[in-house]
Amino acid sequence: MDLFQPFTIKGMTTKNRIVMPPMCQYSAKDGQVNAWHMQHYTSRAVGQIGTIIIEMTDVSPEGRITDHDLGLWEDAQIAPLKELIASIKALEPDVKIGIQLAHAGRKAEDAPEIVAPSALAFSEEYKVPHALTTEETKAMVQKFQAAAIRALTAGVDFIELHGAHGYLIHQFQSKRTNQRVDEYQELPRFGVEVIQAVKAVMPEEMPLFFRISALEYAPDGYDLEQGCDLAKAYQAAGVDVFHVSSGGESTVGPAVSPKGYQLEAASAIKKVTGLPTIAVGRLEEFIFADGVIASGQADMVAIGRGVLADPYWPIHAAQTLGYELAIPKQYTRGIRFKKTV
Numbered sequence: 234m235d236l237f238q239p240f241t242i243k244g245m246t247t248k249n250r251i252v253m254p255p256m257c258q259y260s261a262k263d264g265q266v267n268a269w270h271m272q273h274y275t276s277r278a279v280g281q282i283g284t285i286i287i288e289m290t291d292v293s294p295e296g297r298i299t300d301h302d303l304g305l306w307e308d309a310q311i312a313p314l315k316e317l318i319a320s321i322k323a324l325e326p327d328v329k330i331g332i333q334l335a336h337a338g339r340k341a342e343d344a345p346e347i348v349a350p351s352a353l354a355f356s357e358e359y360k361v362p363h364a365l366t367t368e369e370t371k372a373m374v375q376k377f378q379a380a381a382i383r384a385l386t387a388g389v390d391f392i393e394l395h396g397a398h399g400y401l402i403h404q405f406q407s408k409r410t411n412q413r414v415d416e417y418q419e420l421p422r423f424g425v426e427v428i429q430a431v432k433a434v435m436p437e438e439m440p441l442f443f444r445i446s447a448l449e450y451a452p453d454g455y456d457l458e459q460g461c462d463l464a465k466a467y468q469a470a471g472v473d474v475f476h477v478s479s480g481g482e483s484t485v486g487p488a489v490s491p492k493g494y495q496l497e498a499a500s501a502i503k504k505v506t507g508l509p510t511i512a513v514g515r516l517e518e519f520i521f522a523d524g525v526i527a528s529g530q531a532d533m534v535a536i537g538r539g540v541l542a543d544p545y546w547p548i549h550a551a552q553t554l555g556y557e558l559a560i561p562k563q564y565t566r567g568i569r570f571k572k573t574v
């Protein structure tokens with residue numbers, strides 16, 4: 234196996250193993266896709282990324298990290314997203330496009346009033362959130378479902394739920410931030426209900442991705458073993474693919490992120506669930522990324538900062554590794570591949 238082998242997940246086949254992970258551009262107004270997003274995502278498709286996950290897109294306006302996040306809380310946000318997806322597909326019909334649905338919870342920065350499982354501020358710089366009532370929590374599950382319906386209307390190939398980096402779903406799944414006394418004190422419950430609600434509106438053959446912080450770094454946080462238990466609960470609820478990240482629950486974290494720093498977590502989640510897994514985190518060295526797929530540590534690799542720096546990362550990886558890719562004919566005079574043996 235290598236970076237350029239196709240991969241099939243349920244009814245979806247990606248042309249290679251390279252994923253552009255969700256990366257907030259903080260460039261939207263009223264949550265809507267605009268010219269920035271058009272160039273940002275279409276260039277990565279031309280660069281031969283096989284799977285694009287559109288950045289954190291919020292299900293409710295107070296769930297934005299900043300007022301410049303993308304959103305899908307109202308129907309007016311569907312048409313620009315649909316245009317983005319159509320533009321990417323017009324250039325690269327084989328690229329698979331998903332969107333990351335999210336709510337920032339207590340890590341929302343701009344909203345005047347913010348919400349979370351419990352009234353605990355992220356840090357002194359953040360607002361104290363309103364603790365969602367049981368009814369409000371149920372309504373929030375429905376907001377994820379409504380946003381999923383809008384994403385499907387816009388034409389996504391799959392959906393990813395953001396259960397990582399200390400945002401709302403993560404806040405519910407961690408005892409550090411979930412100090413509730415109602416039914417949602419059961420840590421995976423909110424995430425499980427969101428998964429079930431979103432799955433209920435997705436076509437049977439469409440995969441649901443879930444980005445998980447597989448471990449927390451705070452001393453009182455959950456460890457990888459507990460992260461694997463969360464993954465098993467989410468798998469039972471209907472997750473098809475885990476996208477394995479870590480941390481974000483607190484201001485504590487690794488001072489430096491060495492090459493492949495989350496790989497052990499990806500392998501562990503893959504092992505306990507048996508599900509397709511995306512590894513992410515400093516995987517941008519071509520030979521190293523190829524080795525992750527060859528060794529079976531993960532099924533796909535996401536390259537974040539690496540594709541911000543180089544929209545043509547897959548093309549450059551193929552040139553270095555000796556693979557030949559089909560690229561847009563307009564560029565074939567400028568981009569050459571070594572013949573594979």
Ligand SMILES: Cc1cc2nc3c(=O)[nH]c(=O)nc-3n(C[C@H](O)[C@H](O)[C@H](O)COP(=O)(O)O)c2cc1C
Pocket residue numbers: 254255256257258288289333395397398444478513514515516517535536537538539
């Ligand atoms: C500018 C930027 C924005 C990001 N926004 C998101 C996001 O919207 N959702 C998310 O799950 N992770 C987000 N991340 C994290 C990346 O998806 C990725 O997990 C992280 O950068 C580690 O991968 P890398 O070492 O390949 O960059 C963001 C990272 C960057 C650099």
